[in-house]
Amino acid sequence: MKYEELFLMLLSLDYTKPVSDENVTVTDTAFGDIPVRLYLPKRKSERQRPAVIFLHGGAFVLGSCKQTPYDSLSRRTVNKLDAVVVGVDFRLAPQYQFPVLLEDAVSAVKFFLQDNVVEKYGVDPTRICLTGDSSGGMLAAKATQLIQSDPEFRIKIKAQALIYPFLQMLDISMPSHQDYEQGPILSRDVAVRLGSLYVTKDKALPQAIRINQHMPEESRHLFKYVNWSTLLPEKFRKNHVYTEPILGRLNPSYPALMDSRLSPLIDEDSQLRKLPLTYIVTCEHDILRDDGLIYVTRLQNVGVQVTHVHLENGFHGALSLMALPFYLDLGIKIQDKYISWLEENL
Numbered sequence: 147m148k149y150e151e152l153f154l155m156l157l158s159l160d161y162t163k164p165v166s167d168e169n170v171t172v173t174d175t176a177f178g179d180i181p182v183r184l185y186l187p188k189r190k191s192e193r194q195r196p197a198v199i200f201l202h203g204g205a206f207v208l209g210s211c212k213q214t215p216y217d218s219l220s221r222r223t224v225n226k227l228d229a230v231v232v233g234v235d236f237r238l239a240p241q242y243q244f245p246v247l248l249e250d251a252v253s254a255v256k257f258f259l260q261d262n263v264v265e266k267y268g269v270d271p272t273r274i275c276l277t278g279d280s281s282g283g284m285l286a287a288k289a290t291q292l293i294q295s296d297p298e299f300r301i302k303i304k305a306q307a308l309i310y311p312f313l314q315m316l317d318i319s320m321p322s323h324q325d326y327e328q329g330p331i332l333s334r335d336v337a338v339r340l341g342s343l344y345v346t347k348d349k350a351l352p353q354a355i356r357i358n359q360h361m362p363e364e365s366r367h368l369f370k371y372v373n374w375s376t377l378l379p380e381k382f383r384k385n386h387v388y389t390e391p392i393l394g395r396l397n398p399s400y401p402a403l404m405d406s407r408l409s410p411l412i413d414e415d416s417q418l419r420k421l422p423l424t425y426i427v428t429c430e431h432d433i434l435r436d437d438g439l440i441y442v443t444r445l446q447n448v449g450v451q452v453t454h455v456h457l458e459n460g461f462h463g464a465l466s467l468m469a470l471p472f473y474l475d476l477g478i479k480i481q482d483k484y485i486s487w488l489e490e491n492l
């Protein structure tokens with residue numbers, strides 16, 4: 147059995163059933179073709195409610211909004227905010243590849259943002275947040291970019307929350323990739339192996355990514371958006387020395403690698419400027435740390451309002467360990483800070 151299949155099987159043992167409780171009605175349903183889990187507050191409300199759409203992590207190949215920690219986060223969000231929460235079960239790689247996961251996520255969000263749907267669930271269309279962790283953070287970041295700049299969406303997103311997001315596949319040798327190559331939780335090797343399955347099953351891609359020689363010659367102009375020697379705060383650069391990428395070594399080249407639907411970090415300033423209120427969590431001990439830090443810099447540079455939480459003792463995936471049997475304090479802290487931010491800002 148392949149590593150990711152084994153992992154998927156283990157995770158699926160952790161999938162919860164849609165069980166309602168005294169405060170929340172939980173149902174598995176679909177928005178168009180996309181399976182979603184809906185969490186609706188039971189309490190009667192005088193006014194319209196805020197809503198959170200949640201996109202789960204799992205390196206594009208694993209996971210579900212039904213996993214115990216996500217289910218528990220969703221219930222807590224309903225209880226604390228009197229909000230409607232939607233967990234989206236987009237299809238997964240390697241069976242479905244770029245850009246299917248994003249398209250599924252966007253079509254679920256689009257379904258929810260229809261006037262009659264927000265009305266049906268008593269949602270205030272001016273108080274909707276898109277949230278995602280890890281690879282789900284990438285889907286949330288890109289979906290937010292698409293919706294904010296697409297005139298077809300009349301209802302916009304009020305806020306986005308990105309928890310240790312994956313945001314780019316151009317440069318996999320940033321200081322955080324080097325310093326936390328062995329993890330904890332997410333090693334560079336596993337991230338490259340699983341992440342590249344979203345693009346192709348061809349083994350040549352992860353091999354080239356590992357030595358950071360996977361980008362095509364025509365991508366040179368995009369590196370200014372991920373240039374950590376200018377965009378990463380000095381404290382995180384430490385003694386690392388920036389080296390120019392080596393381009394054009396990989397055949398065939400994959401158009402996805404130059405696409406901001408895979409790497410939202412390479413969207414242009416003129417697009418980033420349209421982004422809403424943003425919450426970003428970065429963890430110190432995380433290969434993806436610098437993706438998040440650079441996004442914070444880029445968004446602040448164009449005037450987007452960003453709340454940045456950096457956890458010095460944090461590591462990737464902590465949120466997924468806050469429930470049984472781990473009850474990890476760090477995961478609970480990430481949850482509580484995020485929910486407090488929602489209470490104040492959504």
Ligand SMILES: *[C@@H]1O[C@H](CO)[C@@H](O)[C@H](O)[C@H]1NC(C)=O
Nearest residue numbers: 167168169170221222225226
């Ligand atoms: C339901 O809400 C009440 C009041 O906020 C709370 O005390 C109780 O623990 C909640 N029940 C569950 C199952 O979460």
Ligand SMILES: *[C@@H]1O[C@H](CO)[C@@H](O)[C@H](O)[C@H]1NC(C)=O
Nearest residue numbers: 369370373375376388390391
């Ligand atoms: C990255 O930044 C450094 C320092 O400013 C600069 O010398 C280099 O040309 C930049 N490289 C790219 C690819 O943007």
